[in-house]
Amino acid sequence: MPDYRWPDMAKRKVMGQRISRLDGPVKSAGRAKYPSDMNPQGLLQSALLTSPHAHAKIRSINLDAAKAIPGVVAINTFVQPGAEVQWAGAEIAIVAANTEEAARDAVRAIKIDWEVLPHVVKEENLAKAGTRAKAAGEQVTGDPEKAFSEADVKIEGEYGIPVITHCCLEPHGNVISWKGDKVDFWPSTQAVSTSATQLATLIGVPATQISVTCDYMGGGFGSKFPPDSWGAESAKISKGANGRPVKVFLDRATELTIAGVRPSHFAKIKIGAKSDGSITAWQSDSWSTGGFGGGGMAPIPYVFVNIPNRRNNHAAVSLNAGPQRAWRAPNHPQAAFLTCSALTDLAQKLNMDPLALMQKNAGLTLRAATYTDQLAKAAELMEWKSKYHTPGEGKGTIRRGVGIGVATWGGAGHASKAKCIIHPDGSVEVELGSQDLGTGNRTCISMVAAESLGLPMSAIKVKIGSNDYPASGPSGGSTTIGGVSTSTRKASLNALEKLFEKVAPSLGVPPDQLEAVDSRIQVKGNPNKALSWKQAAQKLGPSKIEEMGENVPAQAAREGLNTLGASGVQMAEVEIDTETGIVKMRKMVAVQDCGLVVNPKTAESQVFGACIMSICSALFEERVMDAVTGRVLNPDMEFYKLAGLPDIGEIVVHMDIQEVHDKRGIIGLGEPCAIGGIAAIANAVHNALGVRVPMVPATADRVLNAIGTKRYA
Amino acid sequence: MDQHYPTHHRYQVKKIRKEGVPVSSNNDSEKDKRNQSGFSRRSWLRGAGIGTSVVGAGVLEQEAEAQGAPKVMSGEVEIALDINGRSRSVKVEPRTTLLDALRNRLDLTGAKRVCDRGTCGACTVSVNGKIVYGCTMLAVDAVGKKIQTIEGIAPEGQLHPVSAAFVNNDAQQCGYCTPGFVMAAKGFLDRTPNPTQEQVEKGLAGNICRCGTYVGVRKAVLEAAKNYRGGSNA
Numbered sequence: 001m002p003d004y005r006w007p008d009m010a011k012r013k014v015m016g017q018r019i020s021r022l023d024g025p026v027k028s029a030g031r032a033k034y035p036s037d038m039n040p041q042g043l044l045q046s047a048l049l050t051s052p053h054a055h056a057k058i059r060s061i062n063l064d065a066a067k068a069i070p071g072v073v074a075i076n077t078f079v080q081p082g083a084e085v086q087w088a089g090a091e092i093a094i095v096a097a098n099t100e101e102a103a104r105d106a107v108r109a110i111k112i113d114w115e116v117l118p119h120v121v122k123e124e125n126l127a128k129a130g131t132r133a134k135a136a137g138e139q140v141t142g143d144p145e146k147a148f149s150e151a152d153v154k155i156e157g158e159y160g161i162p163v164i165t166h167c168c169l170e171p172h173g174n175v176i177s178w179k180g181d182k183v184d185f186w187p188s189t190q191a192v193s194t195s196a197t198q199l200a201t202l203i204g205v206p207a208t209q210i211s212v213t214c215d216y217m218g219g220g221f222g223s224k225f226p227p228d229s230w231g232a233e234s235a236k237i238s239k240g241a242n243g244r245p246v247k248v249f250l251d252r253a254t255e256l257t258i259a260g261v262r263p264s265h266f267a268k269i270k271i272g273a274k275s276d277g278s279i280t281a282w283q284s285d286s287w288s289t290g291g292f293g294g295g296g297m298a299p300i301p302y303v304f305v306n307i308p309n310r311r312n313n314h315a316a317v318s319l320n321a322g323p324q325r326a327w328r329a330p331n332h333p334q335a336a337f338l339t340c341s342a343l344t345d346l347a348q349k350l351n352m353d354p355l356a357l358m359q360k361n362a363g364l365t366l367r368a369a370t371y372t373d374q375l376a377k378a379a380e381l382m383e384w385k386s387k388y389h390t391p392g393e394g395k396g397t398i399r400r401g402v403g404i405g406v407a408t409w410g411g412a413g414h415a416s417k418a419k420c421i422i423h424p425d426g427s428v429e430v431e432l433g434s435q436d437l438g439t440g441n442r443t444c445i446s447m448v449a450a451e452s453l454g455l456p457m458s459a460i461k462v463k464i465g466s467n468d469y470p471a472s473g474p475s476g477g478s479t480t481i482g483g484v485s486t487s488t489r490k491a492s493l494n495a496l497e498k499l500f501e502k503v504a505p506s507l508g509v510p511p512d513q514l515e516a517v518d519s520r521i522q523v524k525g526n527p528n529k530a531l532s533w534k535q536a537a538q539k540l541g542p543s544k545i546e547e548m549g550e551n552v553p554a555q556a557a558r559e560g561l562n563t564l565g566a567s568g569v570q571m572a573e574v575e576i577d578t579e580t581g582i583v584k585m586r587k588m589v590a591v592q593d594c595g596l597v598v599n600p601k602t603a604e605s606q607v608f609g610a611c612i613m614s615i616c617s618a619l620f621e622e623r624v625m626d627a628v629t630g631r632v633l634n635p636d637m638e639f640y641k642l643a644g645l646p647d648i649g650e651i652v653v654h655m656d657i658q659e660v661h662d663k664r665g666i667i668g669l670g671e672p673c674a675i676g677g678i679a680a681i682a683n684a685v686h687n688a689l690g691v692r693v694p695m696v697p698a699t700a701d702r703v704l705n706a707i708g709t710k711r712y713a
Numbered sequence: 714m715d716q717h718y719p720t721h722h723r724y725q726v727k728k729i730r731k732e733g734v735p736v737s738s739n740n741d742s743e744k745d746k747r748n749q750s751g752f753s754r755r756s757w758l759r760g761a762g763i764g765t766s767v768v769g770a771g772v773l774e775q776e777a778e779a780q781g782a783p784k785v786m787s788g789e790v791e792i793a794l795d796i797n798g799r800s801r802s803v804k805v806e807p808r809t810t811l812l813d814a815l816r817n818r819l820d821l822t823g824a825k826r827v828c829d830r831g832t833c834g835a836c837t838v839s840v841n842g843k844i845v846y847g848c849t850m851l852a853v854d855a856v857g858k859k860i861q862t863i864e865g866i867a868p869e870g871q872l873h874p875v876s877a878a879f880v881n882n883d884a885q886q887c888g889y890c891t892p893g894f895v896m897a898a899k900g901f902l903d904r905t906p907n908p909t910q911e912q913v914e915k916g917l918a919g920n921i922c923r924c925g926t927y928v929g930v931r932k933a934v935l936e937a938a939k940n941y942r943g944g945s946n947a
Binding site: 020021023024025027028029030031032033034036037039045099100101167168169170171216217218219221251252437438439601602604605606608609610611612613616636637638642643644645646648651 | 806809813822824825827829863864867873876879880884886888889891913918919921922923924926928929930931
């Protein structure tokens with residue numbers, strides 16, 4: 001069996017290099033075909049009718065007028081008369097027509113007789129949620145009452161972070177064709193290999209008959225795993241239309257209303273500490289919603305998990321609003337925001353620098369040495385010592401402040417299989433049923449194969465995005481890079497071993513005395529006794545080598561190729577105009593470890609992106625519900641506000657690449673870097689003002705309200 | 714310091730006023746000229762029964778007399794669009810946006826439909842050398858104008874210097890906003906060949922990315938400024 005372990009950091013030739021993403025040119029030339037770009041022959045366009053009511057019963061559905069519209073081919077309903085819908089935007093019907101315009105006309109012509117029922121769409125005030133709030137039970141560790149009574153210092157605060165949506169730029173949807181017993185499915189998905197099985201269950205076709213293709217996809221962030229109801233109905237319409245392909249992609253309003261949200265989280269938090277800053281007690285009463293199903297408790301206290309005495313109470317609030325989906329590090333950004341806000345308020349009460357408070361309590365984390373290092377590194381890059389001041393200290397209208405947020409995530413590799421094919425002409429293919437969400441996955445697979453085979457990346461053809469290839473897990477939980485790198489490594493080395501067997505006789509040594517270096521197969525350490533890669537491959541005769549490699553998560557820890565546990569620290573500096581309440585980003589710093597980093601260039605991009613997403617969530621982004629109509633008030637991109645280019649300030653990313661982390665193996669990055677930024681910005685606002693803006697996003701009105709509680713010189 | 718909202722919303726309003734061509738525009742001399750397909754906008758609007766200020770009150774009155782209240786029709790009309798230097802014949806409805814004509818009817822899918830209402834810039838194309846949101850212009854308003862899409866800025870298999878700078882600086886992740894950004898950046902550099910970072914930020918504030926690629930975009934546009942025009946006003 002080959003030695004699968006990663007080569008030592010210093011000996012790697014491709015992995016660890018800053019490589020531009022392989023699909024960059026086709027994307028930036030506008031020629032990458034996303035699922036929403038597919039226009040196969042005979043395509044039917046579609047439009048959805050969704051519920052205008054947040055809670056209602058359907059008395060009747062009349063499709064006659066809609067069906068009479070020229071160009072309309074089919075109308076399927078998702079619900080039947082008598083059904084009760086629980087949120088505005090719920091799917092009612094799908095119209096397929098020769099043109100999108102005709103489909104939209106038909107949607108408007110569908111007549112539904114509704115019995116409108118009462119709804120609840122707001123959770124900010126728990127007292128008003130009534131029976132829609134369900135207690136999730138109490139968790140107690142140690143003796144919080146005693147600890148609070150003995151604490152030198154106590155703070156109590158209330159904090160909130162609202163529901164936000166994924167707002168994927170490519171909406172959810174697919175093109176699908178079902179002809180005879182064959183289904184061709186082009187979904188915008190994070191889960192190429194599992195989509196067929198899930199669709200099979202929905203439409204009653206064996207998964208073996210379903211081909212899934214997704215070469216590029218326009219953003220998912222956790223919301224694009226299932227084929228969805230519209231996927232299934234569009235399939236049925238295609239079948240009824242004799243296999244004509246059907247395109248269904250949500251319009252922007254529907255996308256922001258039903259295609260997934262990140263749950264809100266509110267909490268009243270009490271912390272007790274000794275006068276030296278040692279934290280002794282935690283109490284939180286929290287509530288959250290992720291739609292009709294309520295919302296679970298975020299992992300609080302976050303990172304500083306070993307506070308000895310703790311009491312947690314949580315209530316899940318069910319709203320008549322679109323359902324939650326996984327959102328980049330589910331529940332962690334909320335947990336970091338709640339915990340780090342309360343810790344910063346505690347620091348203020350203790351008259352301590354929050355950096356010192358976190359360092360003092362690093363022992364309460366699971367990776368004290370790493371957090372201590374990372375806090376120090378982030379402080380250095382932020383110039384924290386010169387920028388930090390007593391909260392609220394400063395003169396004039398414009399105030400500056402700095403703040404901290406911390407992060408932790410599991411990661412590790414998902415189940416993944418890869419196939420490495422060496423052709424007799426020397427060309428190499430690597431196949432995986434994986435997907436590239438924009439993380440650089442395709443590029444990293446190529447880098448791992450090139451490293452393992454001693455070839456340049458240009459010699460490797462990476463084939464992903466189809467369920468024809470060996471199954472690889474969905475891209476969720478930062479598990480892709482660990483999974484695909486491990487399976488690719490093993491498949492490549494397994495194939496190479498076969499090649500060594502073929503060429504060993506001509507080099508006159510046993511196969512285990514060969515190595516692949518710089519596009520040669522050579523006797524170990526002897527470049528003079530070598531065959532070029534092409535000459536070596538010619539020894540295969542007519543048959544190619546096809547070898548598999550697999551990442552089995554249960555074995556991964558033993559093999560050491562991928563592992564669990566990433567840590568990160570983010571710091572932010574803001575500038576606030578205390579007359580207008582406007583917060584402007586000056587600087588962000590992200591220090592992030594994620595074990596072995598395959599491609600620092602694309603890794604940094606992911607961290608930059610996560611910082612910018614944090615800016616969105618901390619300063620701009622919020623789903624606003626209308627209590628009267630029960631509908632989302634801002635399901636668009638002018639009032640559902642995301643940061644633009646002028647809003648981001650300077651961002652410094654420090655990938656914590658060092659031997660000690662590298663030796664742990666690959667961990668994963670997408671989630672851990674998307675956690676601490678909101679907390680950092682919220683705390684920077686606090687440092688600038690000296691008062692807590694209790695809820696993010698820290699919009700001008702919230703800032704001015706907070707300022708109203710304090711006099712400014 | 715006066716933005717209550719992310720700054721792109723401010724710039725977006727300006728952009729549409731300046732560069733978008735709403736159907737109610739009065740600047741009609743050019744539109745009334747017969748074009749190659751033998752079709753004029755005014756006569757077509759009459760035929761379609763659309764009442765706008767372009768048509769004028771007299772026509773509306775005649776319409777009202779002839780047909781009762783004016784009504785919107787959804788019939789298709791064949792028009793010719795000058796896209797990337799080629800005349801392309803396409804059937805559109807009066808309400809079909811330029812973006813939908815490109816994507817749904819001409820299979821030019823580089824411009825993306827994201828917000829579909831002039832906010833995000835993913836559908837950015839060039840019309841008569843000006844950068845516009847394809848979703849805010851009707852296809853019929855583009856008749857007789859030179860339309861350039863991302864597919865037209867470089868031959869297939871080659872990269873425009875702006876696209877190349879986006880690759881070098883990893884100014885893309887999922888890539889769905891990227892074609893719009895490239896077109897906006899190209900248009901911006903055409904007007905501002907040697908920009909400062911602040912000019913880049915403001916000039917491209919009308920495009921939104923969800924993955925958060927702005928750091929790369931900022932670098933890419935500054936690099937492209939050097940390569941694209943050689944910093945001609947440096």
